[in-house]
Amino acid sequence: MSFWIENARVVPGDGSLALPRAAVRVTGDRIEKVTRVPDDDGAERIDARGRVLMPGFVDAHTHALWAGDRLDEFEQLQRGRSYVEILASGGGILSTVRAVRAASEQELADRLVARLNVMLREGTTTVEVKSGYGLDTATELKMLRAIRAAAARSDVAVVPTALLGHALDPDQPDLVNRVLGETLPAVHAEFPTIAVDAYCERGAWSLTDCRALLERARALGHPLRLHADQFSALGGLDLAVELGAQSVDHLEATAPEGLARLARSRTVGVILPASGFHLDDRYANARALLDAGGRLVLASNCNPGSAPTSSMPFVIALAVRKLGLRVDEAIRAVTAEPAALLGFSDRGRIAPGMRADLILLRHTDERALAYELGGNPVDLVIAGGRPGGPSPGSASP
Amino acid sequence: MSFWIENARVVPGDGSLALPRAAVRVTGDRIEKVTRVPDDDGAERIDARGRVLMPGFVDAHTHALWAGDRLDEFEQLQRGRSYVEILASGGGILSTVRAVRAASEQELADRLVARLNVMLREGTTTVEVKSGYGLDTATELKMLRAIRAAAARSDVAVVPTALLGHALDPDQPDLVNRVLGETLPAVHAEFPTIAVDAYCERGAWSLTDCRALLERARALGHPLRLHADQFSALGGLDLAVELGAQSVDHLEATAPEGLARLARSRTVGVILPASGFHLDDRYANARALLDAGGRLVLASNCNPGSAPTSSMPFVIALAVRKLGLRVDEAIRAVTAEPAALLGFSDRGRIAPGMRADLILLRHTDERALAYELGGNPVDLVIAGGRPGGPSPGSASP
Numbered sequence: 001m002s003f004w005i006e007n008a009r010v011v012p013g014d015g016s017l018a019l020p021r022a023a024v025r026v027t028g029d030r031i032e033k034v035t036r037v038p039d040d041d042g043a044e045r046i047d048a049r050g051r052v053l054m055p056g057f058v059d060a061h062t063h064a065l066w067a068g069d070r071l072d073e074f075e076q077l078q079r080g081r082s083y084v085e086i087l088a089s090g091g092g093i094l095s096t097v098r099a100v101r102a103a104s105e106q107e108l109a110d111r112l113v114a115r116l117n118v119m120l121r122e123g124t125t126t127v128e129v130k131s132g133y134g135l136d137t138a139t140e141l142k143m144l145r146a147i148r149a150a151a152a153r154s155d156v157a158v159v160p161t162a163l164l165g166h167a168l169d170p171d172q173p174d175l176v177n178r179v180l181g182e183t184l185p186a187v188h189a190e191f192p193t194i195a196v197d198a199y200c201e202r203g204a205w206s207l208t209d210c211r212a213l214l215e216r217a218r219a220l221g222h223p224l225r226l227h228a229d230q231f232s233a234l235g236g237l238d239l240a241v242e243l244g245a246q247s248v249d250h251l252e253a254t255a256p257e258g259l260a261r262l263a264r265s266r267t268v269g270v271i272l273p274a275s276g277f278h279l280d281d282r283y284a285n286a287r288a289l290l291d292a293g294g295r296l297v298l299a300s301n302c303n304p305g306s307a308p309t310s311s312m313p314f315v316i317a318l319a320v321r322k323l324g325l326r327v328d329e330a331i332r333a334v335t336a337e338p339a340a341l342l343g344f345s346d347r348g349r350i351a352p353g354m355r356a357d358l359i360l361l362r363h364t365d366e367r368a369l370a371y372e373l374g375g376n377p378v379d380l381v382i383a384g385g386r387p388g389g390p391s392p393g394s395a396s397p
Numbered sequence: 398m399s400f401w402i403e404n405a406r407v408v409p410g411d412g413s414l415a416l417p418r419a420a421v422r423v424t425g426d427r428i429e430k431v432t433r434v435p436d437d438d439g440a441e442r443i444d445a446r447g448r449v450l451m452p453g454f455v456d457a458h459t460h461a462l463w464a465g466d467r468l469d470e471f472e473q474l475q476r477g478r479s480y481v482e483i484l485a486s487g488g489g490i491l492s493t494v495r496a497v498r499a500a501s502e503q504e505l506a507d508r509l510v511a512r513l514n515v516m517l518r519e520g521t522t523t524v525e526v527k528s529g530y531g532l533d534t535a536t537e538l539k540m541l542r543a544i545r546a547a548a549a550r551s552d553v554a555v556v557p558t559a560l561l562g563h564a565l566d567p568d569q570p571d572l573v574n575r576v577l578g579e580t581l582p583a584v585h586a587e588f589p590t591i592a593v594d595a596y597c598e599r600g601a602w603s604l605t606d607c608r609a610l611l612e613r614a615r616a617l618g619h620p621l622r623l624h625a626d627q628f629s630a631l632g633g634l635d636l637a638v639e640l641g642a643q644s645v646d647h648l649e650a651t652a653p654e655g656l657a658r659l660a661r662s663r664t665v666g667v668i669l670p671a672s673g674f675h676l677d678d679r680y681a682n683a684r685a686l687l688d689a690g691g692r693l694v695l696a697s698n699c700n701p702g703s704a705p706t707s708s709m710p711f712v713i714a715l716a717v718r719k720l721g722l723r724v725d726e727a728i729r730a731v732t733a734e735p736a737a738l739l740g741f742s743d744r745g746r747i748a749p750g751m752r753a754d755l756i757l758l759r760h761t762d763e764r765a766l767a768y769e770l771g772g773n774p775v776d777l778v779i780a781g782g783r784p785g786g787p788s789p790g791s792a793s794p
Contacts, residue, residue: 071764075724078717118759122772274770278718307770314771320475321675327472362515367468373671373704374711375519376773 002027003387004038005358008048011366013055013335014349015328018366024053026356029385033352046380046387050364054331055348056125056357056383057312060338061249061270061299063163064119064129065112065147068099070304093133093167096304100133100143108146109153115302116154119310123378125357127156128299128342130197132163135175137183140164144191155383157357159342161225162187165198165205165213176209180216188220195246199227200236207235214243223343229253229284230275241265247297247341251284252276256292259285263294268341271333272301273318274309286323297341298333313369313377320370327370356385399424400784401435402755405445408763410452410732411746412725415763421450423753426782430749443777443784447761451728452745453522453754453780454709457735458646458667458696460560461516461526462509462544465496467701490530490564493701497530497540505543506550512699513551516707520775522754524553525696525739527594529560532572534580537561541588552780554754556739558622559584562595562602562610573606577613585617592643596624597633604632611640620740626650626681627672638662644694644738648681649673653689656682660691665738668730669698670715671706683720694738695730710766710774717767724767753782 003026010019023038024031038045073091077083086092100108112129119127129147134140144160151158164179164187172178187194196217198210205213214224223246228236230250237258240248248262249270262269271284290296298315301307309315312334319330339348347355360380363369369377380387400423407416420435421428435442470488474480483489497505509526516524526544531537541557548555561576561584569575584591593614595607602610611621620643625633627647634655637645645659646667659666668681686693695712698704706712709731716727736745744752757777760766766774777784 069762069765071762071768074768075764078721078723118772278770308765308768309770309772311771317771324475326475365466365468367472368466368705371468371471371705373675373706374708374714374771375515375706 003044005046005048005053006038007050008053009050009364010350011052011054012350013331015332026385029356031350031352031354031356048360052361052363052366054359055335055350056359057123057334058126058338058348059124059300059312060128060297060341061272061301062127062129063132063303064115065108065143066096066133066304067103067108067111068096093305096133097135101139105142105146109149112146112150113153116150116156120156120381122311122376123359123381124312125156125383126347128159128161130161130163132166135167135169137186140183141186161195161197163197165210167204180212184216195223195225197225200234201230202232211239218243237262241267252282256285256288259289260292263289263292268295268297270297270299272299273322274315275301275307277318279306283322286325295337296333297338316370317373327367330370356382358382400441402443402445402450403435404447405450406447406761407747408449408451409747412729423782426753428747428749428751428753445757449758449760449763451756452732452747453756454520454731455523455735455745456521456697456709457525457694457738458698459524459526460529460700461512462505462540463493463530463701464500464508465493490702493530494532498536502539502543506546509543509547510550513547513553517553517778519708519773520756520778521709522553522780523744525556525558527558527560529563532564532566534583537580538583558592558594560594562607564601577609581613592620592622594622597631598627599629607633608636615640634659638664649679653682653685656686657689660686660689665692665694667694667696669696670719671712672698672704674715676703680719683722692734693730694735713767714770724764727767753779755779
């Protein structure tokens with residue numbers, strides 16, 4: 001089946017110039033051709049009426065699978081209770097861990113499908129989803145299986161990541177050794193090519209323990225990712241570069257010299273402005289990374305504790321205000337660059353042969369995508385060549 | 398025609414307790430009854446499946462009618478050019494004035510209808526729209542007529558305001574006198590009950606000129622509103638209170654003592670956090686106003702220069718983070734309080750006899766409305782008893 005989208009302002013996503021008025025033909029799940037006007041072939045036409053057509057968003061860093069919620073905690077924070085007090089009374093990440101442990105794989109899959117539907121409606125067509133709220137082998141596997149099951153039920157393409165070094169558990173003083181000796185081998189047996197990730201931060205995994213996990217994962221053939229430098233620069237950035245990690249994520253605490261070292265490597269910098277906005281108004285120096293020639297990805301960091309968003313337009317709006325990015329730089333960082341980070345050569349750009357993951361905005365100027373605050377600017381989503389996506393409310397809450 | 402919304406978490410909007418599981422019957426354009434479960438009457442039922450049902454948002458301060466755009470200016474600001482330089486080269490509000498003068502009444506009405514459709518989709522069912530980009534009699538009247546025409550074409554209820562004292566025009570040194578002597582009488586003749594508004598600020602209308610305009614408007618029977626204390630506290634707050642204005646809007650520069658005086662009056666404080674976020678991270682002290690017993694309204698301030706948003710969920714999310722409001726306080730400030738400000742006793746609350754302006758969120762907990770950032774959390778809009786609103790992209794851009 002083929003159809004055209006005509007009269008569109010086509011924003012290709014990879015930094016090449018926008019086409020002010022063009023037509024795109026979709027055949028099956030592919031972009032077949034991009035022309036000035038549609039061929040006279042009788043295929044159905046969707047009239048974009050000058051609106052922007054761009055690649056669907058690729059959200060390359062999320063913790064979008066969780067159970068329970070952190071709304072009580074948010075209320076307490078607003079009323080002046082401190083994070084430390086909340087953690088001490090059992091809140092924080094461990095409350096999510098308890099809820100995930102208590103949920104069945106089916107319940108977790110249903111929750112993620114509902115979240116994926118929200119993401120799809122907001123223009124995200126490929127998303128990475130991490131495990132990491134299990135802190136034990138059975139629950140990490142349960143999360144990864146739930147992610148796999150949800151992916152099969154959604155039009156969003158889902159890439160799982162095994163975040164095996166996310167946190168410490170006061171009830172498990174031997175957690176690091178167990179992850180190395182039991183969890184990693186079990187994950188490897190069932191998900192041999194999955195990326196392995198850790199969180200290098202005070203109160204989470206130390207530099208030494210991250211090295212142990214990532215070296216072992218690399219030896220097993222897993223691609224690597226690493227959260228580093230969110231609050232403290234402990235050396236995670238250089239570890240990620242040394243081990244050839246695909247990305248190092250957060251970087252709020254990274255000095256320009258560190259970003260310059262990153263820029264000289266093949267490791268991508270993933271920056272997460274929504275958690276900066278939610279937590280403490282601290283942002284990574286994306287400008288310095290780009291100016292040093294580095295590769296930049298922007299992602300939502302969607303998670304219930306520090307980045308309650310799955311809106312890539314909101315991430316873009318933050319990026320141009322708080323990170324000093326131009327709109328075209330921000331767009332590239334949510335389309336072509338994260339597609340490459342996740343190993344895809346068939347998406348994140350509008351060109352013949354690419355996967356037909358496309359979004360039609362209500363805007364006729366892509367700068368409005370960064371300028372407008374809040375709301376959902378996406379009029380139409382095409383995922384794998386299929387227009388529409390789910391209607392609001394169609395997934396179980 | 399009647400239908401039920403069942404299995405909803407009903408958030409009434411006026412501060413009364415939420416009903417964890419309730420049913421609402423809509424008949425014609427009214428809420429007919431609120432029960433625990435639907436009557437067995439054979440009427441159609443919409444299953445809310447636990448989702449939040451609340452009053453549609455009432456956005457009581459917008460400049461939602463404009464022509465042209467300010468995207469070039471935003472790009473220049475991002476690249477480091479100052480507001481002063483931009484103004485000097487013809488940018489700023491006067492670029493919007495030129496575009497509005499150049500547009501026909503039809504074009505203006507079409508633009509506003511498109512914006513109203515976006516607002517409706519995002520849950521706003523009643524909105525105030527100001528004139529103020531004309532700075533001459535003919536153009537102010539053109540704007541007000543376009544607002545009236547757009548209102549007739551939209552399911553959003555629209556309340557126009559004559560913002561006759563918005564700005565100064567370097568080409569019209571006699572502007573204030575002309576507004577008093579010509580524009581106000583012309584507006585009065587055609588819109589005898591419209592609210593009259595002004596902007597009391599350095600570089601805009603002085604306190605003296607605001608007093609002259611508002612006293613004359615009040616003498617003609619017009620309700621009054623006043624922008625004051627956005628950047629400088631020039632005395633506009635006390636002027637508004639003295640003249641019995643319905644509201645005084647902005648208040649970023651108001652000291653707690655001023656808010657206490659406001660709280661002792663019948664004038665409502667309207668606070669606009671989105672322009673604070675967009676411009677300079679300065680916010681009015683809403684907490685102090687509420688703690689002093691004042692009445693608070695939150696609004697979008699939707700306009701192309703300083704508040705590029707029509708998302709009331711985004712306003713709520715800012716309010717709980719930057720203004721120290723509880724979620725229930727923020728919800729009241731975007732439903733029952735602005736309905737009263739605009740003179741409506743039939744909306745902003747869920748109760749028998751109220752207008753059926755309702756929104757069904759994807760959330761099952763109203764705190765998520767404030768917690769989540771970006772996106773559109775509204776699954777279904779019912780305006781005047783009619784479900785659906787316009788589909789995305791259905792209005793001409």
